[in-house]
Amino acid sequence: MKDKILSYLKQLADKAKHILDKVMHFGGHRLQLGFASASGLYWNLSPQNRNRVRLAAFAFAILSLGIVVGRITNVNRNVKIEASDKALKVEKSGILELKLAGVKLNPDIYIFQTAEKGVVPVDLKVPGRLAFNAEKSKILSARAPGRVERIFAFDGAEINIGSPIVELYSPEFISAQQEYLLSSKTAKVLESSKTMSDLLGDARITQQAAANRMRNLGANDGDIKAIETTGVTQGNLVMRSPLKGVVVKRHVEPGSAVSSGDVIATLADPKQLWFLGNVFEQDLRLIKPGLRMVIRVEAYPDKEFIAYANYIAPTIDPQTRALLVRAEIENANNLLRPDMFASARLTTGTTDAIVVPQTAVIRIREMRYVIIKVGDEIYRRLPVKGYDLNSKTFAITQGVEPGSSILAQGAVLLNDRFAKQED
Template sequence: MINKLIAFLKGLPEKVKPHLHKGAHDGAHHAKVAATGLVGLYWNLSPTNRYRVRLAAFAFAILSIGIVLGRVTNVNRAVKIESSSKGLKVESSGVLELKLPGVKLNPEVYVFQSAEKVQVPVNIKVPGRLAFNAEKAKVLSARAPGRVERIYAFDGAQVEIGSPVVELYSPEFISAQQEYLLSSKTAQVLEGSKTMSDLLGDARITQQAAANRMRNLGAGDGDIKSIEATGKTTANLVMRSPLKGVVVKRNVEPGSTLSSGDVIATLADPKHLWFLGNVFEQDFRMIKQGQKMVLHLEAYPEKEFIAYANYIAPAIDPQTRALLIRADVENTDDLLRPDMFASGLLTTGTADAVVVPQSAIVRIREHRFAIIKVGPENFRRVPVKGYDLNSKSFAITEGVEQGWQILAEGAVLLNDRFAKQED
């Protein structure tokens, strides 16, 4: 580089050189004067400051030499920049193709399976809740004015058919008993007289009417037979359960006064429940009565409960914009409880689909992808459509063809390579 500088100076025109010599002579004179003053200032400084000045001068000299050498050696030349291929190809359809030259996937981590189309059920999700079957429930109510004397079965109590629930004092019931006893005694007297057969018939009719009145007030056949056998009335009316089940809700307290029609208690059979689900507008056309439904509950994540749709509401709910669908649920194991939230899968038909493990599906926001092997070192990430068959399987209805090699295990790991190449 120094040789180039010397050659440059030698190549200057002869007319320029005298001016350079003259300029150099004048500059040397002024520099000599300036240097004398600077030397005096320098030696007047303390040793520490003189050291700092020497360091600054040395650094400035190094910087100047670098600038000069940079300008002298600067040449315009083309620099070849090799573009590093990422190995990622993006197709217009949105499919990504990745090439991994020299990379061999571990078969214990990355497992491929051949795509085979099979018939799978087409399901729609139906959120809802469980409720008591209203057809298997009863409301126990007062059929005449009275007063609650005793309660036999409180909330949650198990009851059988005929089990006592409450005991009431009712003047109407006492009157009905007395009428029944009077007609019974009259009939017994008239039975021995053959000339009063017409009166006997009227007595029997009156006796039967009194018995029906007692039944309407809540008395059972056993209560009526007991009155006839003993010939005595009872002070209170015992209201009994009309079904086998539980007391869902009790509406009275001991000593409370009742009017005719007041609700005493609500009874239901916990073995028979309803599932009340909501079907949204886009699925209305696919539902009908009798379709099978599989229910899943958070309380029993590993269990499935089978139900069949038996009712579809004639109108949608204006608040939720959903259609009510109802299904009978058998609770033979007593695992279910009313008002439990449940999610139903309603089978509306069948379709051809490729069934893969959930681990084969890459989920990015609202989109679903599968990774396909198209060559020894080439892989494609393709968008797919489908739905969850269950917690372990996914049914691909669009995006994968018969015979393709689908990455069933390790799709998330390989997708990381796609993501890195996209960046």
């Protein structure tokens, strides 16, 4: 390199000498005058300006030297560009193929299974909520004007059939008791007289009518029999529960006046619930009564509650554009509560699919992928279609052929290698 630089500088010097000789031959005298004039101008400058001129000349010299060196060293040579070490192939269908040369996957982490096709249920997702079974619920209401004297069961209290709920003072109930007691005594007197059989019949009819009136006001057969046995009327009417369950809500306070028809309490059986689900209009053709439903709630993500559709609404809700589907749920362990949000998988049929664990499925936004092994060191990531059978398994309906070697565990880890190669 040094010899090349010296040779090039020598050539420049020879060319400069040749040009200078010509200039001196034709106008040497004028050139001498020019140099003398330039020299005089330089020395006539102030020391500060002369210093600036020297710095400019020095910079020009450095620049010229750089240009000379650059021309000498600017050699057209081939630059070796290393080929990419990526071993990823991308197909138009979205399938990725990765070759891991010399890499052996740890069998304790990466577990493969053979794809086998089987019959799986076809499920329809149905969002909804839980509610009390209206057929097992009752509204306890006042059947005559009165006043609340006492409350026996407050909100949340467990009750049985016949358990006292409230005690009412009701003038109509007292009047009905007196009518029943009078007709009962009249019937007993007329029973001893054989000549008054017609009057006895009328007395029995009046007695029965008074008993029915008491029943309509809320008295039970025990209350009626006690009046007939003791011959004494009760001061207040005790309203009792017609079912076994709980007091969901109490609507009156002690001492409050009630009118006929006023709601006193809401009673329900918490072990008998309904699931009220919404099926969208486009899925109407898939549902019918009797279909099996697997219901889940957020409070117990690992538990499944089985029910069967027993009612499909005859009309579509104009607001939600959904169809109401109802099913009865047994709540024997009291795990569920009314108004819980719930989701159901309604089985509408069966189809052929390949079942894999959830760990085999790679979820990227709305897409689902699995990885299969196609060679000793070659793996492919395939887009698939399917749905969740449950929290542990996934049904592949399209994208994988039976007999393929699917990565059942470790798919997310191996997918990281695909992602790095894509970058």
